Amino acid sequence: MRILIAEDNNALREGLCDLLAGDGHDCHPAADGLTARALFDAAPFPVVILDVVMPGMDGLSLCRHIRSTAPHSQILILSARGECFDRALGLELGADDYVAKPFDPAELRARIKGMARRAGGPPIGETQFQMDDLWIDPLRLTARRSGEDNIPLNPRELAVLRLLYRHAGIPVSRNTLFDECWGRDYFPNSRALDQYISALRQRIERQPRQPRIIETVRGIGYRYPR
Known part of the structure; x- marks a missing residue:
């Protein structure tokens, strides 16, 4: 499954890519919101992981943009901010799930597995x-x-x-x-x-x-x- 990972922390971004690539996912990293938006607009991703605080374009604004252009993409908000605030606002803007930092890698993998299953989509023979x-x-x-x-x-x-x-x-x-x-x-x-x-x-x-x-x-x- 193609996954867009928008996270400005280099170590965490690389760690997420390694973690999810180990499950067979095709991970595409972005260090800022504008880069992530350009990648998504070029070819929408079925699953997206977004940090809230990023340079260029914050994660919540990017979440709103993705949801307006690709209603079937699965979006997970990943942030160290206060859980109640982020979860409520993120879900209101169209996020499908939320995980607070620091997180349990096993829990994140399970969340992504469920999102990938829901994103599903047609087989390779029919989709890009x-x-x-x-x-x-x-x-x-x-x-x-x-x-x-x-x-x-x-x-x-x-x-x-x-x-x-x-x-x-x-x-x-x-x-x-x-x-x-x-x-x-x-x-x-x-x-x-x-x-x-x-x-x-x-x-x-x-x-x-x-x-x-x-x-x-x-x-x-x-x-x-x-």
């Missing part, structure tokens, strides 16, 4: 997903970077990206790519696959010769290194 700085939209068959034009994709290109995303960090063999993206009746041809991947890289990588989305794993196939 991110590979490095590229967003892929399966429904529209497009990919994009913030501030740039859409990159059209065909169904096979989408299938390749989705397969690599689902196996992030793990090499995907050439045979698996052929079976899943071309069909089991397709006769494998390594040269044809390499040419296909090379052409796709030219369109989606910032530096095709130093790919960050489709990495070659010699003797095996390809990998999204994450």
Whole structure:
């Protein structure tokens, strides 16, 4: 699950990322409210953790902004302020939960697990997903970077990206790519696959010769290194 973590304390922000990444979440940190808002506006997150006191834009104002633009996102307020004040105001502005500092890591993990379950959403095949700085939209068959034009994709290109995303960090063999993206009746041809991947890289990588989305794993196939 993609989680936005807006917290201006460096140690706590990094600790939250490490804690939740250990549960398999894809954490995106922001050190101030304006950065967090820009990240969210570029591609809304299903779960958001917000500190109340942050430079640029405070957490409660950001909570109001998120709730007005993405009513289904789950928002957790994290703050050392007086619990009664923060909880009442935060919930009034649209927060779904509140945890006071200092907190029990096990309790926070349990809260986030419940929020991720409620955020749920459709499977990867139907909703947007991110590979490095590229967003892929399966429904529209497009990919994009913030501030740039859409990159059209065909169904096979989408299938390749989705397969690599689902196996992030793990090499995907050439045979698996052929079976899943071309069909089991397709006769494998390594040269044809390499040419296909090379052409796709030219369109989606910032530096095709130093790919960050489709990495070659010699003797095996390809990998999204994450």
